Amino acid sequence: MSSETDGELESQARKAQEATPGGISEPGGPRHERWRRRGREFTAPIRERMQQSRTWYEGRPAWAKAIVVLGVIALAAVVPFILNATLGVGAGYWEAIAVKVGIAALLALGLNVVVGFAGLLDLGYVAFFAIGAYTYAIASGAARFGINTFANPTQHFEIPVWHMYMWLFFFLALAVAVGSGILLGAPTLRLRGDYLAIVTLGFGEIVRITANNLDSVTNGAKGINEIPAPAIGFPGVHYQFQGSFQSNPYYWLLLGVIVVWIFLLRRVNAGRVGRAWAAIREDEVAAAAMGVPTVRMKLGAFAMGAAVASFGGVIYAMWVGFISPDSFTLFGSEFSSVIILAMVVLGGMGGFAGPIVGAALVVFLPERFRSLGDSRYLVFGLVLVLVMILRPQGLIPSKRRARELTGGELHEQTLYEVREEASS
Amino acid sequence: MTPILETQGVTKFFGGLRALNNVDLRIEEGQVFSLIGPNGAGKTTFFNMVTGIYPPTAGSVRFRGVELLDKVRVPYFPLVKRSRRPFQITRLGIGRTFQNIRLFPNMTALENVMVGVDAHNKAGVGRAMLKTPYQKTEELVTERRAAELLQFVGIGRYVNELSKNLAYGDQRRLEIARALGTRPALLLLDEPAAGMNPSEKASLMRLIQRVRDEGITIFLIEHDMKVIMGISDHIVVLDFGEKIADGTAEQVRANPRVIEAYLGRGAADESGHAMHADRDGGESDGDP
Numbered sequence: 001m002s003s004e005t006d007g008e009l010e011s012q013a014r015k016a017q018e019a020t021p022g023g024i025s026e027p028g029g030p031r032h033e034r035w036r037r038r039g040r041e042f043t044a045p046i047r048e049r050m051q052q053s054r055t056w057y058e059g060r061p062a063w064a065k066a067i068v069v070l071g072v073i074a075l076a077a078v079v080p081f082i083l084n085a086t087l088g089v090g091a092g093y094w095e096a097i098a099v100k101v102g103i104a105a106l107l108a109l110g111l112n113v114v115v116g117f118a119g120l121l122d123l124g125y126v127a128f129f130a131i132g133a134y135t136y137a138i139a140s141g142a143a144r145f146g147i148n149t150f151a152n153p154t155q156h157f158e159i160p161v162w163h164m165y166m167w168l169f170f171f172l173a174l175a176v177a178v179g180s181g182i183l184l185g186a187p188t189l190r191l192r193g194d195y196l197a198i199v200t201l202g203f204g205e206i207v208r209i210t211a212n213n214l215d216s217v218t219n220g221a222k223g224i225n226e227i228p229a230p231a232i233g234f235p236g237v238h239y240q241f242q243g244s245f246q247s248n249p250y251y252w253l254l255l256g257v258i259v260v261w262i263f264l265l266r267r268v269n270a271g272r273v274g275r276a277w278a279a280i281r282e283d284e285v286a287a288a289a290m291g292v293p294t295v296r297m298k299l300g301a302f303a304m305g306a307a308v309a310s311f312g313g314v315i316y317a318m319w320v321g322f323i324s325p326d327s328f329t330l331f332g333s334e335f336s337s338v339i340i341l342a343m344v345v346l347g348g349m350g351g352f353a354g355p356i357v358g359a360a361l362v363v364f365l366p367e368r369f370r371s372l373g374d375s376r377y378l379v380f381g382l383v384l385v386l387v388m389i390l391r392p393q394g395l396i397p398s399k400r401r402a403r404e405l406t407g408g409e410l411h412e413q414t415l416y417e418v419r420e421e422a423s424s
Numbered sequence: 425m426t427p428i429l430e431t432q433g434v435t436k437f438f439g440g441l442r443a444l445n446n447v448d449l450r451i452e453e454g455q456v457f458s459l460i461g462p463n464g465a466g467k468t469t470f471f472n473m474v475t476g477i478y479p480p481t482a483g484s485v486r487f488r489g490v491e492l493l494d495k496v497r498v499p500y501f502p503l504v505k506r507s508r509r510p511f512q513i514t515r516l517g518i519g520r521t522f523q524n525i526r527l528f529p530n531m532t533a534l535e536n537v538m539v540g541v542d543a544h545n546k547a548g549v550g551r552a553m554l555k556t557p558y559q560k561t562e563e564l565v566t567e568r569r570a571a572e573l574l575q576f577v578g579i580g581r582y583v584n585e586l587s588k589n590l591a592y593g594d595q596r597r598l599e600i601a602r603a604l605g606t607r608p609a610l611l612l613l614d615e616p617a618a619g620m621n622p623s624e625k626a627s628l629m630r631l632i633q634r635v636r637d638e639g640i641t642i643f644l645i646e647h648d649m650k651v652i653m654g655i656s657d658h659i660v661v662l663d664f665g666e667k668i669a670d671g672t673a674e675q676v677r678a679n680p681r682v683i684e685a686y687l688g689r690g691a692a693d694e695s696g697h698a699m700h701a702d703r704d705g706g707e708s709d710g711d712p
Contacts, residue, residue: 264553271552279539282528291514291543
């Protein structure tokens with residue numbers, strides 16, 4: 001009996017040796033580990049390059065950094081011209097895609113505050129986007145009066161004065177979204193992890209279903225049509241924004257809004273509130289014992305995220321001119337909760353470049369491969385899985401998040417140390 | 425003079441289990457006060473109740489004459505009252521460390537301490553967005569204070585090291601620095617010497633004494649008798665949730681109930697021998 005099992009064991013050992021040349025001690029590990037390593041080796045040059053540019057950037061003086069940042073913004077600002085120059089007549093389509101990227105980037109930045117900074121899983125984030133869009137649509141009077149201001153632009157020799165004041169609806173939408181964020185957060189942010197995710201998921205659905213059924217205010221499932229666009233009407237400067245057939249002004253508007261939000265969020269994240277968010281993410285009990293008002297700080301993250309999303313919603317409503325509950329689903333619509341979350345996770349949590357890159361890829365790639373038909377979503381899913389295996393921290397993670405999600409192993413850690421040495 | 429912490433009749437049930445029964449304590453300002461007892465005696469439960477992690481079933485906890493268990497008003501909601509949250513108790517002046525280290529592992533040592541120092545900071549989202557002079561000064565002061573505290577506990581050279589990369593003993597020190605950042609009047613240390621070697625323990629004792637010399641009252645849970653007997657001004661012994669002894673090191677050591685609790689009934693009869701065993705081999709104390 002025993003000799004038989006011994007023989008079996010021996011043959012198994014022999015097989016193992018054959019499988020891994022160089023003997024059992026060879027660091028082959030399980031198959032998935034080997035694949036992971038191969039993948040990492042394949043992408044090593046890219047990562048090295050990224051790391052180099054990051055190190056280079058961090059070593060520059062403040063004024064040089066400012067120039068780099070301004071350069072990036074300028075580059076983003078001329079994208080419509082590049083599209084025009086290269087695509088000619090067909091540029092309009094891609095200009096619209098650029099606006100979608102902008103809206104997605106704004107939403108991803110907002111969700112990143114909740115998920116990336118404070119570490120709360122929010123599966124109903126699209127609700128705040130919807131609240132922003134509906135607030136603008138209802139306040140601008142489209143729902144009730146069906147005002148159509150841009151269908152025939154030649155009709156309007158003068159811009160209606162109140163179209164100028166529509167910019168104030170940004171702040172109205174912000175107030176409503178922040179208010180509803182606090183309303184949702186105050187009772188639920190005592191929950192943690194999975195429970196919070198379920199509650200936020202429910203909130204997203206509640207907002208959508210309310211919009212669907214509150215006919216008298218939101219026009220129900222028919223949606224709100226012909227939402228008027230704002231105008232700029234200073235002496236000497238007159239401009240009436242048009243709908244989605246003139247996308248570029250919205251693109252620049254979005255760019256401005258994103259730049260301002262990044263500027264503000266960076267400041268918040270660098271200070272006391274940002275530290276509190278990081279502490280809550282790492283260990284909530286310890287954070288509370290160190291005097292961090294955990295519920296209030298989590299509410300703050302929720303409210304900030306809601307504020308950013310409401311801006312996205314307002315611009316979306318202005319641009320598309322039509323919103324219905326179907327635009328704001330958990331999954332399936334262009335900007336659904338799950339897709340926004342995928343942008344943040346894919347791009348990398350906790351930073352600012354990550355969510356923007358994630359948003360750009362998630363919006364751009366399906367458009368680029370539209371020829372594949374619906375199977376492109378299959379590819380999209382596959383890419384997501386691969387990224388999560390090879391780079392769980394996302395494409396461009398913040399330094400701290402990278403440490404958390406790789407457990408301090410492999411290259412991120414070593415590069416971190418190298419950078420520390422270089423700086424000291 | 426009002427004691428810095430005074431508890432009366434503190435009782436805690438977990439379901440049908442009585443974790444604490446009628447515990448009365450009185451900690452005077454400037455003391456090193458120790459709470460000892462075998463595993464499961466209810467020491468950490470007691471800490472958790474003082475710091476507001478959960479409320480006692482019955483009893484009162486007074487910090488500098490203020491009843492901690494009273495309900496307080498909720499800001500912005502004038503009609504609502506509720507019991508104090510842990511962060512509010514911390515801000516009143518009770519700092520603590522944890523038995524199993526609970527640092528923020530992916531933050532640097534400096535950031536860890538800054539979170540503690542933030543406890544009394546005011547600048548929120550608005551002032552951070554505008555970067556007002558107040559906020560800038562506050563950030564600067566916070567950073568400087570955190571660096572000072574790291575220096576004070578003797579790990580000043582690790583400011584920018586991630587806390588998870590620090591050696592075990594240094595992590596314990598970092599926890600103390602973080603708790604000191606909250607400007608406590610009373611510092612609760614939950615087994616600070618656990619897992620340390622004798623020389624580390626000795627330097628930890630010196631650190632605790634230095635903290636005490638800064639005017640901070642120390643409330644200590646510890647298993648290690650050498651640490652306890654060396655620095656405590658006052659000792660209380662818990663066993664199965666009951667206070668069985670209360671007094672100076674000498675008094676407690678001579679108390680037959682203490683010896684019985686730690687070493688068993690037989691040992692109590694020959695208390696003279698037990699005392700020697702106690703003094704020589706502190707290691708056996710913790711786990712009867």
